[in-house]
Amino acid sequence: MSGPLLLALRHLQHRRGTSLLLVACLALTGVLPIAVQLLVGAFSTRLRARALATPLVVGAPGSRFDLVLNTLYFRGRVPRPLPMRELDALIGSGLGTPIPILARDTAQGLPLVGTTPDYFAFRGLRFAAGGMPLAVGECAVGAEAAARLQLTVGSRVISDPGSLYAIEAGYPLRMRVVGVLAPAGSVSSPDDLAVFASLQTVWIAEGLGHGHAPPAEQASTAVLRADGENVVLDSSVFIYQEITEQNAASFHFHEDPAELPLTGVIVMPRDTQSATILKGRYRVADDAQMLVPADVVDEITGFVLRLKTFFDANSALVAVATAALLGLVIALSIRVRQRELQTLERLGVSRGAVARSIAWEYGIVCGLGALAALALGLALSRAVAVWWTWI
């Protein structure tokens, strides 16, 4: 170890409190800009990656942000329903492969997504266990959903009651897990945290289709509890319906099948020309809209990036202020150490060696501050990213 470095370390050690305070101040100044930088980066890349992988989206007229966020990420405000006949029309056009999405309900707090088996192939999702939910009453869960709710093949997932769209539903639907997805990628994706089922299953969960069988016997007895003279409903236990081999045949839809709702349709055009034709058709349609998700996501990230410009400007000002304060602190501390520096000068120590020692000292403080800011910023962005795990 060089002498100037040793002196620097000794002085830092001697003035531990002050040194730590300086490091903490620098860390606190840096942590937010670093975290925001990382988050915005992760946000836009993840958002974009999924958007770029989704060529076209069809939905009911309304907010394009709502449509894209719902169809791709199963989040945000629910778009107006798109009738099934639109899907039939897309299939009939032969211009591409449509994948319907009905994502406006939840099951045990996670997005409940009604779709077709094509979806899994389209997103390149693999099953870690089991397979696709083909039959009514079955579901497949994302890797993170499985971990969070401790689900395996054979477990049950209950759709959440009180959903705005469960118009006629008397009881939530208890679904059988027939597949658990492998993690969708290195970064968490919306697919990791969703419950997938067939469209029919979700319509039943919404109460659009129902069977004329009473709720499962064991379920209704489990919730009844004698309390003195009264029989009360234990709110901690759900009453639910379940589709079994015995009652499956009794489930039916009163509504016109062409009017059953979707929230969006992902369309993979057959080729560029088909895409152009489709876009042209939807440009003149007034009962549906077609969007290019990448364009919409660019618009969203554009807003975020513009907001971030203000934040960056603020960060720059804070950095300048911090640098000025740090300069002041260094100047003051050198003044306080005037006597020590004079002694070194009188002994014949070169100015360079003294400068090196001081540079080491504040270099170490700044370095530690920067490292701490980076570590905290990373930790913070991770924590927030986990919280925003769907991005």
Add this chain to the structure above:
Amino acid sequence: MGADPAAAGTPARLAIDGLRFRYPGPDGFELALDELRATAGETLVCIGPSGSGKTTLLHLLAGILAPAAGRVRIDGDDLTALGPAARRRFRLQRIGLVFQEFELLEHLTVRENVLLPYLMGLGRDAAAADRAGELAAATGIGHLLRRRPSRISQGERQRVAICRALCTAPALVLADEPTGNLDPRSAGQVLDLLLEQATARGATVVTVTHDHAVLGRFDRVLDLAQPAAAGALR
């Protein structure tokens, strides 16, 4: 040196000729010393009332201040011919300094304080480390090497400063009232140690003091209060 007949055989350790110095300003203090010679191992004491220029003289000898005219040579090397950076280097290598207020670095251990010239310029040196150990033992601070200056006594602090000054085996040791902050008993011991250790290593010593009781321990006295003193001292 050839111009100095008195030291034709043995070159003077310290040679001052026609030294003139003046602090800036209209009534800046002026110091003049025409000639002074000292040999290796010789001990000089500089006395004079406060403000008579004792510290100024030591600073000129150390190259901390540069004279307006005249020369200061140490072992024949002209200190006054050097630039500020070279004077510093010269001082670090060839001159040992002891101050009234000790001037130890509080954040370093006693050992690191003694080896400070090596840490801050002369580089790692095994012989210096050995010398530091010997000096510490000889001055009775061998058991304090790992302590901080704040945790030893005043007398011990000045012993550390003496070790620091002698560690580089300097040609010249300059001590500015080294015992001014010590109680009389401790002062005597510390001064004896300084002179003993310095002369044992062949260093020439110039000490400033207020304490006339200690003048007998030096080879020669330089009284700045008497204008003719310098000449008389030769």
